[in-house]
Amino acid sequence: MPAGIFRVCLVVITAIVNHPLLFPKENATVPEYAEDIIQKMKAHEENLRLEQLRLEQEIAGQEAALKALEKATETEEQNVKEPLPWDLWSAMSMVIFLLIELWRQDYQDGNWQESACEEDDMAILGKAFKGVALPDKATLANFYERCILGATGDMARKRELVEGFADDLLEALRSVCNRDADMEVEESIGVGSMYENWRVHKPLVCDLIVPFRPPEPYCFRSQTWCSKESVRPDKQGYGTIKVCRADEDAAGCICGKTKLGEDMLCLLHSQTNQTRPSGEMEDLLCFKNTQYLDADQVMKWFQIAITKSWNKISHKYEFDLTFNLLDSPGALKIKFRSGKSIAFNLTPVVQCEDSDAYFISHFPRGGLTADPASSTDWFVTFAVYERRFIHSISKKLPANACHLSCLQIVSFLHEKQCSLTGPSSLTNYHLKTVMLHLLQTRPYQDWASENLEARLQDMLKFLEKSLQEKKLCHFFIGNRKVPEVLNFPVAFQKAEPLNLFRPFVLHRDAYRKTVDTFHEMLRNTAALINEYTVHIPSRMESPTPVNKQQNLR
Incomplete structure (x- = not known):
């Protein structure tokens, strides 16, 4: 009888401690900086496991002693008085287990201060x-x-003016760039509130993105966070862009699937297998000693290219062109002699595979989005x-x-x-x-x-x-x-x-x-x-x- 009561108490304790509604564990999150709390939790869990093993051994021994005592004793009074200490021990064990588990759960999400802050x-x-x-x-x-x-009545007129000037500016940019070594820019694409017809804040600013690609025989190969099984939360929404030759790892070539002899070489890859100097990759706007496109390098290149292209066509216009923001090379402003001005953003982007999603080097206007940890991390925009x-x-x-x-x-x-x-x-x-x-x-x-x-x-x-x-x-x-x-x-x-x-x-x-x-x-x-x-x-x-x-x- 006492052993049965104790087993019931033990089952109740285990059910309470592990019940998902009372002590949820799946959605618990521990701050990264609480390493000491994690170690304490692990130590308490180990102590609790050892204590459970000790109690199980003690219970087994006491059950055997109880059976021997029951056989030896013949009086009913002894059978009635004996369960009292067992019931008391069961109650004390349940209280101890509950106190330990409640303390552990209080610190599982960090500490009491974090809970109070929430x-x-x-x-x-x-x-x-x-x-x-x-x-x-x-x-x-x-x-x-x-x-x-x-406030938005002249929106269409400003869009038309900015688009025409941007086309002329990009055409001049193509002419001043070296077609064999520089990046190639494509036609601009209008995005954002001005092209969705809901912008109300003045000044009315047009946002234009400009896709660019490397010169032949190079190409961009992008990798986003969603192509990986797991990713850190601060990496969500970002990706990397690798600059490589277009014929690298070409599908269908057997040289990557078979082992060629020392005196044999692949005619397709005989030239591309040579080691490329690091300076060549830096000329392609890559981060130092890597093949990954560097957003900072792209910003510098774009600013220099815009300056050269404006110097070539400035004589055709009766206004001045200036950079509007120092940290955004594509933030431009047209200044007329009358004193009026028109601001617009011309931002370099890289196409994500064959879609209309783009990797953007920076955002013209700040927001809640944190800056990337590395200049090789590019944010994906679906504008x-x-x-x-x-x-x-x-x-x-x-x-x-x-x-x-x-x-x-x-x-x-x-x-x-x-x-x-x-x-x-x-x-x-x-x-x-x-x-x-x-x-x-x-x-x-x-x-x-x-x-x-x-x-x-x-x-x-x-x-x-x-x-x-x-x-x-x-x-x-x-x-x-x-x-x-x-x-x-x-x-x-x-x-x-x-x-x-x-x-x-x-x-x-x-x-x-x-x-x-x-x-x-x-x-x-x-x-x-x-x-x-x-x-x-x-x-x-x-x-x-x-x-x-x-x-x-």
């Missing part, structure tokens, strides 16, 4: 969003017409697919659909809030990602123009939920519902989803600042819309500031 992050958000009180439809329509359409998706789905939506209007309004309000409270780590790319997710999940008819207020509410709710969870999945990477008409690469669809908000997990100060700015924007939404609708001056009036917010317009 609770603080959740407290930041709380239940702040209970539905933003937006103005009526007439006020929203008036606000959109005066603040947004008025062409994003533009294509928005244009294709716009054809299926009702006439005058409100999807771009929602994005423009949220972007406008966030930019105005940042002008008051300081910059935020929330970027326009995050806002666009939210819109793309909603476009794929909501029925097409829900985006009719009369549903503008409801869709604005949806975007804000989705965004707050993503901030609360610190998780906003990339729209294309890991999304298996991408329309087939886009011809999106299957390898990226089957990859692990990329969390755009992962930096918030690492940078707590940026997260708190972003959340505070977002909540302040929610509280000020109605006031901002009403103010910029009522007090914004017409073209015939002179602007008169009403309060300090207007001084920042």
Whole structure:
């Protein structure tokens, strides 16, 4: 009887300790810097295992002694009194096991301070969003017409001017480059908000990407993180580009499959098997002593090439061309003699295999995306697919659909809030990602123009939920519902989803600042819309500031 009670207690303890709902282990994450905690956990686990073995041996010995005692004793009183110490020992063992396991679980995710910090992050958000009180439809329509359409009216004209000048500049670049040694540039491709027709911030900046490739007989061979079985979280979204000869490892040649004699050589690879000097690879913009394309080298080459090409054609134009940002060689600005200027970005990229995804050397404007650990790591951009998706789905939506209007309004309000409270780590790319997710999940008819207020509410709710969870999945990477008409690469669809908000997990100060700015924007939404609708001056009036917010317009 006592042995049976003890076995029951032991089974209960084991079930409690290992129950997945009470002590989940699969999703537990240990910070990389808590090596001492990991060692303590391992030591406690080993001690617990040894203690279990000792107890099992002791139990076996005591059970044998108990059986002998039961045979020797004939009185019922001894049988009644004997279980008491066994029951007491069972209870004490259960308490000890529970205390040890509870202590271990408290430190499995790091320490108590980390848990407290996570609770603080959740407290930041709380239940702040209970539905933003937006103005009526007439006020929203008036606000959109005066603040947004008025700012984007000359968008098409600026696109046409920039595209024409960029074509002329690239053509001059091709002529000044050595066709046998320099990189070859292709036609530019317009991407981003200016080509998706939702940019509202001034100055209106065109983003153009310029694919380039090495001279013959070299080629680029890229490798992305999704082609590997496992990858570090900070490497997700990046890849490397190797520069090699086009006939290296050529398919169908038997020299790589058979062992040739010393006096035999492959006619196809007799020249390419020679050792290449390191200087040759550096001339091909590779990182020192490697065959991997170096983003820093590419930036320097592109800046020099742009300077040479402008010097060749500058006499044809009545304006000046300058570099807009020192750390972005493709950030250019056209300055007219009248004092006006037009900014645009011309960014070198490398095509990813045979797709419309590209490896980009740098982003013209900073965002939450961290800088790569190495200059040989290139970020993968799907800007062409994003533009294509928005244009294709716009054809299926009702006439005058409100999807771009929602994005423009949220972007406008966030930019105005940042002008008051300081910059935020929330970027326009995050806002666009939210819109793309909603476009794929909501029925097409829900985006009719009369549903503008409801869709604005949806975007804000989705965004707050993503901030609360610190998780906003990339729209294309890991999304298996991408329309087939886009011809999106299957390898990226089957990859692990990329969390755009992962930096918030690492940078707590940026997260708190972003959340505070977002909540302040929610509280000020109605006031901002009403103010910029009522007090914004017409073209015939002179602007008169009403309060300090207007001084920042």
